[in-house]
Amino acid sequence: MLALLSGYLTLAYFLAVKLLWVSVVASTAYLLIACFGDICETLLSPKQPGGMALGSALGLSARHQAQASTVLAGIGRTLLLLTALLLAFLPSGSSPGDLLASFTQMDVTSKSLGNLNIVPSDILMALICLVVGLLGVRVLKEWFGERLLPETNMDAGMQASLVTLIGYIGFVLVVAVVMSTLKISLTNLTWVVSALSVGIGFGLQAIVQNFISGLILLTERPVKVGDWVSLAGVEGDIRRINVRATEIQMGDRSTVIVPNSQFITQNVRNVTMGNALGVVGITLTLPLETDVLQIRELLLQAFTEHEAILDTPAPSVTFKDLTNTGLIISASGYVNSPRSVGGARSDLLFTVLGRLRELGVALSAPQSMVLINEGAGKETPEENP
Known part of the structure; x- marks a missing residue:
């Protein structure tokens, strides 16, 4: 509207066409994603007649059938979403193939920043990779935690541990992709590693110890989310295992933050481990x-x-x-x-x-004997231990 009022008719026409095109692509993508999810639910879900018939014909169990439905629906929705993004940002008169080719032919011959082999286009791509990667890891964790893992026979603690590990691995991969985009090698990080080593020696040793202990808790699983534990006078249910500390909910609904290293170095009483009775x-x-x-x-x-x-x-x-x-x-x-x-x-x-x-049965009362002091003429009852 501002472009039209300012007299930039060509710009106003371009913005109107792009807005209309993005709206059409977004609406179509939403309908296709919803339709694809409904198709997977109808044909593969063991709760639907079509899914029950398909499962009986192929000899699939209800649990495996539900997992297949969730995985296929997730893959299909991801492909449709990526296709919609490519079409939405498609230049006029270009095909999706031309758009993909343009990404591979980006100009990387710009001047470097100082002594680092980093060009402005790499910084832009690194920021895009960082934002998209973090959003993707978050969506992946939610999909695993809310859609796929509940369809398995894993307990709640194992599901929480897997979701946390997926988040850690995804974050490491995102950092690796960003470093690769910026063309940063490990040799360029020598000073960073040296600084971290000095910091660990002076003040970060406890933080690193708690971080390693958290990884041990997630992999070895001596305690897990939902366990009732007792540790150093703290007793309650484990609600969450974080990178540095574990959250324990007490009987009065308060939360105690316990460093992960205490679960490794101290004696822990796990009431619900092994035998749930x-x-x-x-x-x-x-x-x-x-x-x-x-x-x-x-x-x-x-x-x-x-x-x-x-x-x-x-x-x-x-x-x-x-x-x-x-x-x-x-x-x-x-x-x-x-x-x-x-x-x-x-x-x-x-x-x-x-x-x-x-x-008419009474509980046994503690016996007492009576000591008589003849000189004073008084009776003093004394409880018999």
């Missing part, structure tokens, strides 16, 4: 005259009736000890997760205490 235990001290068989049936019934207690392994009741203070009986059962232990134990204590009162 939790154990609910109750110990009762009863009077000596109590019918232990009746108490055994009461505890087994209470554990069996609770919805959180698993049938396998079955609950058990153990006669732990017989002392002068009473009978010590212990009962235990398993729940699906260690996080469910506290709630299940509280419910069972309410139930067991109520049923003991109905039967």
Whole structure:
């Protein structure tokens, strides 16, 4: 509009044509991308009739079929998006092949910047590669984390580790491409490496140690996202493993930032590693005259009736000890997760205490002996340890 009002009719015509062309390309690309995604969903998804028939004919499992649908849809959308970008910036009267050829014939004979073999066109291309590369890595991480990996049988911790590693690898590749575009060799970075070495020796040693420890945590996976860990007085769920530190969410919903090196150099208690089951235990001290068989049936019934207690392994009741203070009986059962232990134990204590009162059975009270001081004529009760 400004070009038209200023009298630049040719420029106004050019801008109007380019804007119309970009709008047509963008609209067509959006429709084609949506259509291609719907086609993949209809023909390959195991949730659709067409996908079910194709899977039965080819003998594919539902999980592999869903993965194939996600991968093909991602590849197709990427190709359509790249084609749309080439067409949108296509010069007038040129074909997509001419545009690609023009990129390979860019003028690189400009003057260098000082002693470095870097020309202005290389800087422009490096900036474009950096922006496009970082955006591509971000999109790739979101695609893996939200589309592809949820279709696999990997646990949430493994998925988070893979997405993080993909981000690291992608960032390294982007930096390598940018350096290659700028024609920077490793020999030109000798002074940078030397400066980093001095910095590591003086103040960056802890940062590098935490970074290496983070890579070990992501590859060896002694702890992973979602684990319930206890470390140096900090206990909670791991929410995220970053480059330098790990985020642990406490029971009060607060977050503690723990350096990664502590997971490598200190003893870590991982409650959910290996066995995801939790154990609910109750110990009762009863009077000596109590019918232990009746108490055994009461505890087994209470554990069996609770919805959180698993049938396998079955609950058990153990006669732990017989002392002068009473009978010590212990009962235990398993729940699906260690996080469910506290709630299940509280419910069972309410139930067991109520049923003991109905039967008229009291818990054993601590015994005491009375010392009589004949001279003063007073009785002093003293608790018997």
